[in-house]
Amino acid sequence: xxxxxxxxxxxxxxxxxxxxxxxxLDGDAMPIMSGIVQTCVKYHEKTADFQDGxxxxxxxxxxxxxxxxxxxxxxxxxxxxxxxxxKQKLKKEQAGLESHQASNLWQETFRYNYVVKLAEANLRxxxxxxxxxxxxxxxxxxxxxxxxxxxxxxxxxxxNYRKHHxxxxxxxxxxxxxxxxxxxxxxxxxxxxxLTHILLFRTKxxxxxxxxxxxxxxxxxxxxxxxx
Numbered sequence: 001x002x003x004x005x006x007x008x009x010x011x012x013x014x015x016x017x018x019x020x021x022x023x024x025l026d027g028d029a030m031p032i033m034s035g036i037v038q039t040c041v042k043y044h045e046k047t048a049d050f051q052d053g054x055x056x057x058x059x060x061x062x063x064x065x066x067x068x069x070x071x072x073x074x075x076x077x078x079x080x081x082x083x084x085x086x087k088q089k090l091k092k093e094q095a096g097l098e099s100h101q102a103s104n105l106w107q108e109t110f111r112y113n114y115v116v117k118l119a120e121a122n123l124r125x126x127x128x129x130x131x132x133x134x135x136x137x138x139x140x141x142x143x144x145x146x147x148x149x150x151x152x153x154x155x156x157x158x159x160n161y162r163k164h165h166x167x168x169x170x171x172x173x174x175x176x177x178x179x180x181x182x183x184x185x186x187x188x189x190x191x192x193x194x195l196t197h198i199l200l201f202r203t204k205x206x207x208x209x210x211x212x213x214x215x216x217x218x219x220x221x222x223x224x225x226x227x228x
Contacts, residue, residue, distance in 0.1 A: 032205045033198075040201040043098050102200045109199050111148065112172035115165070118144035141165075167211045175199055 073086050119140040126135045145165040153160060178195030198206070 032203065032209055035203040035205055036198055036201050039203055040197055043102060043201060105202060106200055108168075109171040109175040112168040114148060115141060115144045115168060118147065163211055167207075170210055171199065 071089075073082060073089065119137070122140045122144060123135050123137065126140070127133075142161070142165070145168075146161050149161050149164045150156070153164065174195055178192045178199070180189050180192050184192075
């Protein structure tokens with residue numbers, strides 16, 4: 001997890017930009033980071049059986065029929081002898097819910113990649129249909145954002161498209177920034193692991209903050225580090 005820099009050790013860090021210490025100094029940001037830590041801890045509490053170390057994550061059921069099927073334990077004879085089986089079943093179900101949530105948060109960090117791929121496809125189509133004509137790459141990306149945002153959001157304002165565009169790009173950049181390199185030293189790898197945990201266990205408060213305030217967001221999250 002991201003480690004707060006001490007006053008005595010700040011000199012050995014090289015900041016990404018002049019904005020990079022904002023997350024540590026902003027009083028509104030600290031509760032958000034605390035919430036992410038708590039979410040991370042709760043995830044591991046709910047997806048592992050600490051008595052035997054088994055992972056309880058289960059496959060997500062597909063199809064409305066499977067989803068709406070009543071539990072077999074409730075359609076058969078129920079007595080106190082089945083209590084342990086029922087409790088274990090509930091633990092596995094909860095583990096699946098927690099894992100699915102983390103998976104969704106991680107998959108969201110790839111939405112900007114979809115934007116780029118769709119924009120590239122649109123540009124290829126344009127060049128094929130208009131040989132010799134120049135196409136605006138930034139406009140193609142903006143149109144790709146609009147197309148994908150319309151799938152996941154009801155908002156149709158230019159501001160909503162802009163915020164999604166910058167937020168998805170921000171999540172992408174944090175994921176890339178957090179990619180570990182075996183050649184890096186332990187301290188840098190730990191800091192990058194912290195970025196990955198932020199993406200996996202980010203809270204609604206974190207999303208609201210960086211969806212609405214996206215200026216220098218990557219530098220705000222990475223904080224003082226030796227990434228560059």
